Amino acid sequence: MEVMQLIGIAIISTTLCLVIKKDRPEMANFIAIITGITILLSVIFKLNFIIESIQSLADKANIPTMYISLIIKLIGIAYLMEFAIQLCKDCGEGNIASKLEFGGKIIVMTMSFPILLSIVEMIINIIP
Numbered sequence: 001m002e003v004m005q006l007i008g009i010a011i012i013s014t015t016l017c018l019v020i021k022k023d024r025p026e027m028a029n030f031i032a033i034i035t036g037i038t039i040l041l042s043v044i045f046k047l048n049f050i051i052e053s054i055q056s057l058a059d060k061a062n063i064p065t066m067y068i069s070l071i072i073k074l075i076g077i078a079y080l081m082e083f084a085i086q087l088c089k090d091c092g093e094g095n096i097a098s099k100l101e102f103g104g105k106i107i108v109m110t111m112s113f114p115i116l117l118s119i120v121e122m123i124i125n126i127i128p
Contacts, residue, residue: 006039029091036087067115074108081107 013035021028051072058068081104088097 006042009035009038032090033087036083036090040083067118070111070115074111077104077108077111 013031017028017031020031054072055065055068058065081100085097085101085104088094088100
């Protein structure tokens, strides 16, 4: 989808939610969730080009594939967590959103630990 289509979908859905919200708030939340998922799915397919470009650069720089795939996964997790957190906030569930945010940070920290260990190991090898 192009930018203008995404903006159009967002404006139409927002207007629809505002009109429906006072009479059927649960329906307005449902429309907001479906709109968010539609936008997310439409842009996820655009990421393939970026991922291929990053992998190509990593190959040229002789960076191990394991690190690049881990970094791409971490970025993906961060974006998905942010999307889910905002979705929870949109539905008025700030408590769930804050717990999800904490959980996401722990997951990212845990997954990035091998990279940290690798950096520390390289520093130790450089120091005589």
